[in-house]
Amino acid sequence: MENEKKISKMKMSTQDAVWGYVFLSPWILGMVFFMGGPIIFSLILAFCKWDMITPINFVGMDNFVKMFSDMRFLHSMYNTFYYTIFSVPLGIIGSIMVALLMNQKWKSVRLLRTIYYLPSVTAGVASAIIWMWLLNPDFGLINYGLSILGIKGPQWMADEVWAKPAFIIMSLWGVGGNMIIYLAGLQGIPRQLYEAAEIDGAGMMQKFRYVTLPMLTPVIFFNLIMSIVWSFQIFTQVYVMTGGQGGPADSTLVMVLYIYQQAFKFHNMGYASAIAWVLFIIILLFTMLQFKISGGWVHYEGELKK
Template sequence: MAKLAGAARVKTFPAAGKQRSFRRNVTGWLFASPWILGLLCFYAIPMLTSIYFSFTTYSILQPGEFVGLNNYRELFHDPLFWKSIYNTIYFTVFFVPLSIFIGVALAMMLNMKVKGLAVFRTIFFLPTLVPQVALAVLWMWLLHPNFGLVNGMLASIGIDGPPWLSGEAWSKPSLILMSLWGIGQAVVIYLAGLGDIPEDYYEAAEIDGASWFQKTKAVTLPLLTPVIFYNLVMGMIGAFQQFTLPYTLTKGQGTPANSMTFYVMYLYENGFRYFKMGYASAMAWILFIIVMALTAVVFMTSKRWVHYQGK
């Protein structure tokens, strides 16, 4: 009888374990359900819907008709579409490398053992707390061609300042300058990466007689490449989505001569000013393909230049 009772108890253990596992799974799914519902309602369903809209003439006010690839064909014959792509690529090509170079340089300076280091770090981080609209208004006054502070300082040393935002040749460089002023968040990430590099490497390099430049080249930069890789990807994605600064500076007009019409600005104008939502959806998916392709290229090449500790 004792053996039979023991056997019965053994048989009930797997069933009880499955029941507890099922309860844990249900509890976990219940806790995750708000996030899952949000993901479906605000990401998955809108994305799938926008694919369909990109093949229609949907305009918010009217359901539209299915037109196949007409929106995409029309985009490739739209000169302002190509102009917006050029402006966005121009900004990305110059801003992303400069932000990495200046961000790493600032992080290395802010990583030095000096008095008042926390104050300096706070000063360089403060611009990231300024809203984009306020930042645009501030720089509009600083770069005003007639009575702006920058041209005033240049005039004091005998240099005629450029027209900055009102000149086609200087509008995008001005925007790059404004954007570089707010790279404090990237600097903080670089500082975290520098703090993660073991001191043993620097001590070994110093014993071998390495100079500061040699230690930077052989130790700091290679071990900082994972952080540089992250900021490169995120910076590239953010640059292709540039919107608030140029839209505020030009009041949505992209002036002068559409030199400040960026891709997402033109997408917004088509979707919410002209109500060409199908056209805007097609633009959104072209942007998605471009960003995904560039990100894939960066990931594929990362094996050659990104170095992780212990590998």
């Protein structure tokens, strides 16, 4: 009797396993053909020289050594870091601020949310073209706005110094996407916490500092990681607004654009793969670093409630 039960249980679990893998099979096949396989192959390519016509040549560390003396690569790395260092923190602060506003109990708050969220769905070629026009040095709306304030606007996309800030400003137009995530986070904070803080005599700023912000940290953490992953991969805007060049004078040549140029313009498949791996490792290191220091600032609900 005991034994029979055991057997049927075992059968159940092997049956479960078979069915489980049946349902997972599309993803597993996809992993093999479009993820795992390509990753391994691209790692091999990173140590090779190949133009897709002549046979593959193993060149050891050559591709990685080359990077240190390749000014265009170094530029692309600098530009990508520059963009990330400014756009990610500004984007997070901006989206939290907008989310706090959108969490108010106003009658028109739904309409406001829609307006703030709208630009984030228009991301892509069309919005890049709109910004080319907004940033036009002589007839663009942005320099016109600045001129009202008595400021002579820069040449933006035609100026080595101002081209990168232009992309950072553009990225802030899309804070609505993250705003929705923070808004969901804010609405998930239990009312009792605020009530308890009020009883303790906390003012508005104190409630934000000791209740809202700590309760929001898990969302900020998740969002920070994803924002960095995404900002390191900036491509479309730069390609469209600089005609695929990353100009002026390589000042907007970002890593993904350089990978694209090396692979599909110059057909240096090995070198392009090597740079892609450097990008991957940078993203990985950033993510790991954040997990490591997250213990110091990310609060999970359990801790706070104690």
